Amino acid sequence: MRHFRDAVSLCTLCSKVRLLTQYDPGISISRGNVFRAFEPKPDRRSRQTGAQSKQKFIKNPEDRDYELSLNPQPREERMPVDQDWTAVWPTAQVFRPSVVPLPIRMGKGASVVTGFVPPSKYANVELLKINNFLHLTPPAVEKHCNTIKKFMTKFPEELKDEHLRREHFPLEITTSDFCFSGPAVRHPDSRICTLKINLTDLNLEERARNKLILLLEDRYDVENDTMTIVTDRCPTRKQNRDYAIYLLTVLYHESNRVQPFEESKSEHDDEKFIWDRSKAKAALEEYLEICKETDERDSSSNIEKFGCVMTKLVDEGETQENLEELKNASIEFLELKPFSIEAKEISN
Structure with a gap:
């Protein structure tokens, strides 16, 4: 006291x-x-x-x-016109009315006496709630780009072709950046990472490819033959990116791995119709062996054509077009002559 x-x-x-x-x-x-x-804190040694x-x-x-x-006098009134704004507002910070030389108004008017004019920038809480981008003015962005330019390399002219770029860089990771007004600079959705890669770039065997498609479930796009992995469990973008790479690595090695129960896999367990392993091909080959003594024609091309039509029918379903192609392929393979029923007028 x-x-x-x-x-x-x-x-x-x-x-x-x-x-x-x-x-x-x-x-x-x-x-x-x-x-x-x-x-x-004076320097006592040099006193x-x-x-x-x-x-x-x-x-x-x-x-x-x-x-x-x-x-x-406020700083905004003492500022010269040609000053370096990047030195005044170098980084992201809370709005300060005495530094910003702009007649900013924000908020709702107090009463009818003031004509519902928004309050000025002094003692304005609304300007303190939101994030400002006064540190990202065009001169500041240009200054930052010129500073980091010496650490960058020019984009190769040869990789401007999309097909060539996908050949050398098949893995694609997509992230998003947001500019928004909120209590924090980091947007919650900026941590999400999306990984895409074509299955043909993984160089998998047919068995491993089918197993990978089963493991991916709805993450596999049949039309584009691409797999998509979206990670958003971790709090930061780098952690989600590393987690996506980890999932891709695990899926690749697990698809190449052969479990003991996979050896007893039958034709009905396949993910799609395989003509070389089907009973239909074995039946056609057996039929050709029987007719080989009397038939000297080469029917290997007809078997392959019939196999393509049969594969399309099983994979895409029974449509009128697929059934018509199967009928024509069967007639061509068996060398049958097409027949037609002509209507004749019967006179009494």
Whole structure:
């Protein structure tokens, strides 16, 4: 309690002295009527005494290029027109009305007396709630680009072709950046990573490819033959990117791995119709062996054509077009002559 009273007495004394010096210029509390600069942490090892010490720590008022005042002029009124704004607002920070030389107004008007004019920027809480982009002005962006330009390399002209670029860089990872007004600079959706790759770029066998499609489920696009992995479990983008790469690695090695129960896989367990392993091909080959003695024609091309038609029918389903193609392929393979029923008029 005693220390508190001493502090209050000292503050009262300083206020009285400040008032006396303000109204009576003849009164001075400094020695020699000079201004002494204050150093919070002076270098004790290089301390000097006498006249040298006075020259180091004392500064004359006429040597200052500014005036000491109880009501200083706002910085926005002292700013030159051609100043470097990147030095005034170098990084993202809270809005400060005394620094921004713009007549900004925001919010809802108080009453009819003011004509519902939005409040000015001073003491405006609405301007403090949102994020500003005063640090991302065109000169600031250009300055940043020129700074990091020496660390960048020019994009190769040969890779401007999309097909060539996909051949050398098959893996595609997509992320998103957002500019929004909110309590934090980081948008929650900016952490999401989307990985895409074509299955043909993985160089998998037919068995491994079918197993990978089963593991992917709805993440596989049949039309484009691409797999898509979306990761958003981790809090940062880098963690989600590493997790997506980890999932791709695990899926690749698991699809190449052969489990003991996979050896007993039959034709009905296949993910799609395989003509080389089907019973239809074995039946056609057996039929050709029987007719080989009397038939000397080469029917290997007809078997392949019939296999393509049969595969399309099983994979796409029984449509009128697929059934018509199967009928024509069967007639061509068996060398049957097409027949037609002609309607004849019967006279009584």
